[in-house]
Amino acid sequence: MVKLSLFYLAAVSVRVAAAYNIDARQVSGASVGTSAGSPATQTSFSFTLATNNPTAVPLASIVSNAASQATHTLATTYAPGSTPTVVSGAPPLPNAALLAPSNYPALDVVVPTDSPEVQQWIQEVNNSGVAIPDFAPTVASGACGANAAAAADQTRCWWTCTGCVAATDITTCPDKLTWGLTYDDGPSPYTEDLLQFLDQNNLKTTFFAVGSRVISFPNILQTEYMGGHQIAVHTWSHPPLTTLTNAQIIGELGWSKKVIKDVLGVTPSHFRPPFGDIDNRVRAIAQAMGLTPVIWTRISPQATFDTDDFDLHSGLTTASHVLQNWDYISANASLINTGFILLEHDLFQQSVDIATGYILPDALLHQPPFKMVPVIECLNKPLSDAYVELNDNSTNPPPSGSVPSASAGASGSSGGSGSSGGSGSSKGSAVATAGLPGLGAVFALLMAILAGTTLLLS
Numbered sequence: 001m002v003k004l005s006l007f008y009l010a011a012v013s014v015r016v017a018a019a020y021n022i023d024a025r026q027v028s029g030a031s032v033g034t035s036a037g038s039p040a041t042q043t044s045f046s047f048t049l050a051t052n053n054p055t056a057v058p059l060a061s062i063v064s065n066a067a068s069q070a071t072h073t074l075a076t077t078y079a080p081g082s083t084p085t086v087v088s089g090a091p092p093l094p095n096a097a098l099l100a101p102s103n104y105p106a107l108d109v110v111v112p113t114d115s116p117e118v119q120q121w122i123q124e125v126n127n128s129g130v131a132i133p134d135f136a137p138t139v140a141s142g143a144c145g146a147n148a149a150a151a152a153d154q155t156r157c158w159w160t161c162t163g164c165v166a167a168t169d170i171t172t173c174p175d176k177l178t179w180g181l182t183y184d185d186g187p188s189p190y191t192e193d194l195l196q197f198l199d200q201n202n203l204k205t206t207f208f209a210v211g212s213r214v215i216s217f218p219n220i221l222q223t224e225y226m227g228g229h230q231i232a233v234h235t236w237s238h239p240p241l242t243t244l245t246n247a248q249i250i251g252e253l254g255w256s257k258k259v260i261k262d263v264l265g266v267t268p269s270h271f272r273p274p275f276g277d278i279d280n281r282v283r284a285i286a287q288a289m290g291l292t293p294v295i296w297t298r299i300s301p302q303a304t305f306d307t308d309d310f311d312l313h314s315g316l317t318t319a320s321h322v323l324q325n326w327d328y329i330s331a332n333a334s335l336i337n338t339g340f341i342l343l344e345h346d347l348f349q350q351s352v353d354i355a356t357g358y359i360l361p362d363a364l365l366h367q368p369p370f371k372m373v374p375v376i377e378c379l380n381k382p383l384s385d386a387y388v389e390l391n392d393n394s395t396n397p398p399p400s401g402s403v404p405s406a407s408a409g410a411s412g413s414s415g416g417s418g419s420s421g422g423s424g425s426s427k428g429s430a431v432a433t434a435g436l437p438g439l440g441a442v443f444a445l446l447m448a449i450l451a452g453t454t455l456l457l458s
């Protein structure tokens with residue numbers, strides 16, 4: 001059944017025939033093909049890279065049906081009780097082997113709200129004093145077209161469909177050419193390959209971890225944290241948050257905070273809404289729970305800093321298209337007066353292959369140079385500010401008052417409904433104008449497949 005679903009996804013995708021011309025110094029590529037009939041679908045992609053990794057997986061092999069590769073094993077694992085050296089004052093590392101999945105909600109489905117834990121977090125949100133706007137959840141997985149009134153309501157400040165940002169949203173890094181590096185949806189078996197590349201190049205990133213994946217791979221999360229990467233929340237089951245009730249949003253964020261604390265001993269202070277799906281109701285709940293939202297840079301509805309690497313696994317995009325996206329992003333990143341944050345993933349082999357084989361090697365040679373650091377560092381804050389228990393509470397004050405209103409001149413805001421959605425799926429293409437219909441469901445399917453696979457592997 002699962003296999004049939006995957007074939008279905010591959011069958012609806014646009015396939016391209018590709019020809020590449022690669023040498024050690026210059027990589028350029030172009031591909032042509034026929035689309036599935038939509039005149040708006042681009043079928044030819046071009047890009048130029050300064051270099052690629054000598055051990056890169058060939059682009060022609062970064063496809064949805066790619067044979068599973070052996071992953072590197074973790075270079076370092078840490079004994080229970082180890083003292084973190086990268087964040088001062090951090091408590092000893094918990095014993096990941098004691099993590100009992102039966103103490104947590106089922107993986108990859110929206111958490112139930114009747115548990116004592118969620119009921120307590122609801123009470124804490126009520127006690128926080130943060131006013132939660134009384135907006136009804138969005139429908140149809142948060143698709144913009146199906147929620148025109150919500151998208152047009154500027155008091156909602158719904159980023160997904162309008163690009164509206166609030167003063168508390170982190171969408172860029174303040175300093176020009178500084179890249180707040182992020183990888184989402186892990187930990188996964190492929191994270192180990194990414195970590196190896198990052199280690200070899202002295203790079204640190206921010207990992208937005210899905211709670212369900214932390215249950216599956218607690219040791220990988222510990223290695224990320226102990227290596228000085230920033231760990232942040234990406235919900236329990238990866239739903240579009242504006243579609244949930246207040247109680248469900250509290251449960252999704254609360255369980256993710258809890259499992260990360262149980263595995264690391266510290267609680268993240270930042271989160272990324274899946275699909276970038278955030279409005280003032282989600283913002284208020286997150287604020288009441290001590291979580292600052294991090295989205296990604298959007299300089300116009302057509303230029304969202306989303307590589308679309310997530311869609312390589314399903315076959316909804318191609319390696320050459322992702323590299324063209326990267327080419328545009330890196331060129332645009334050099335032009336803007338702030339730094340930037342872009343969307344990439346470590347859940348699937350294909351996303352890690354394109355990052356370690358092509359995007360990161362090219363980025364490291366970029367002229368003028370990019371400064372590549374975790375988001376917390378790009379904000380010129382110490383790594384300790386990434387964790388509730390370790391920050392000094394001056395730069396990350398505890399929640400109070402009401403959620404800040406939308407900032408004027410929100411970058412990329414079209415102020416209306418139906419604009420391009422930075423959905424984590426479609427980057428700046430005509431396809432994106434439809435919003436994210438069914439993406440939550442597709443995502444859940446892919447996550448469930450991975451969970452099933454990894455159960456067999458591990």
Ligand SMILES: *[C@@H]1O[C@H](CO)[C@@H](O)[C@H](O)[C@H]1NC(C)=O
Pocket residue numbers: 122123126
């Ligand atoms: C939280 O506050 C709302 C509105 O102020 C109220 O209706 C609800 O009963 C409260 N819930 C709890 C658990 O106290």
Ligand SMILES: *[C@@H]1O[C@H](CO)[C@@H](O)[C@H](O)[C@H]1NC(C)=O
Pocket residue numbers: 302303304327328329331332428
């Ligand atoms: C910036 O991004 C847009 C949209 O992806 C693209 O059309 C444009 O060519 C990019 N700018 C540069 C200088 O590459």
Ligand SMILES: *[C@@H]1O[C@H](CO)[C@@H](O)[C@H](O)[C@H]1NC(C)=O
Pocket residue numbers: 388389390391392393398
């Ligand atoms: C900051 O606040 C958190 C949560 O209330 C607390 O655990 C921590 O000890 C505080 N940090 C300091 C330095 O007071």
Ligand SMILES: [Zn+2]
Pocket residue numbers: 184185234238274275424
């Ligand atoms: Zn995600």
